[in-house]
Amino acid sequence: MGPLNHAPALRQRLAAFTLVELLVVLAIIGVAAGLVAVNLGGDDRRAAEREARRLAGALEHAAALAQWRGETLGVSAEGRSYRFWQRSADDRWAAVAGDDVLMPRVLPGEMTVVPLTYAGAPVPADTIFPFRASGRNEPYALALVSSSWSVVIAADPLNRVQIADGLSAASR
Numbered sequence: 001m002g003p004l005n006h007a008p009a010l011r012q013r014l015a016a017f018t019l020v021e022l023l024v025v026l027a028i029i030g031v032a033a034g035l036v037a038v039n040l041g042g043d044d045r046r047a048a049e050r051e052a053r054r055l056a057g058a059l060e061h062a063a064a065l066a067q068w069r070g071e072t073l074g075v076s077a078e079g080r081s082y083r084f085w086q087r088s089a090d091d092r093w094a095a096v097a098g099d100d101v102l103m104p105r106v107l108p109g110e111m112t113v114v115p116l117t118y119a120g121a122p123v124p125a126d127t128i129f130p131f132r133a134s135g136r137n138e139p140y141a142l143a144l145v146s147s148s149w150s151v152v153i154a155a156d157p158l159n160r161v162q163i164a165d166g167l168s169a170a171s172r
Contacts, residue, residue: 045149049163051107052144052151055082056161061101063159066131073102074128077113077142081106085128093128109146116141116152135159 059075062084066073072087073096084102085093096102107113115123119138129140141154152164 047108048111048144048146048149048151051111052153052163054105055113055142055144056153056163058084058101058105059153059155059161060159063131063135063137063155065099065102066133067135070133072133073131075131076126076128077115078125079112082113082142087130107144111144111146114143114145116143131159 062073062075074085074087074093076083076085081104083104084096084099086096088094095104115125115127115129117123118127118129118140129138131137135158137155137157137159139154139156141152144151144153153161154164155161
């Protein structure tokens with residue numbers, strides 16, 4: 001038998017996959033699909049942390065903008081949303097307009113935002129936390145709360161905003 005007789009068998013063997021190769025590919029696809037499902041899933045903790053980072057960035061932006069413009073700005077928490085305000089010359093609050101970062105934000109899902117403290121004291125739900133033009137502000141704290149997770153966003157008098165680890169509903 002010459003080399004020509006082995007060519008069809010070799011060609012047929014190269015065209016097929018072994019069972020082990022198929023199982024390895026299926027395992028890799030399964031792991032990848034699992035990772036995608038976990039990353040796209042509605043994880044309350046991850047959503048609360050993402051919203052907390054968004055709110056913290058907006059709070060820092062508002063405090064810096066108040067100093068830069070030389071005016072008083074503020075933020076209020078209203079259940080499922082928060083909003084930024086600007087104090088007018090007649091000492092009334094008006095909603096901020098024309099700034100994409102400070103636009104009113106409705107929170108996703110069943111998440112709520114709750115004002116916790118201002119200057120170390122508890123505050124009512126309709127409180128507007130002011131950001132003064134001087135940059136010297138009272139410390140304050142807000143909480144983002146979902147059915148199973150909460151995150152606290154707190155700022156010090158120098159406008160440094162921190163996000164504290166949340167608590168699961170089981171540990172509250």
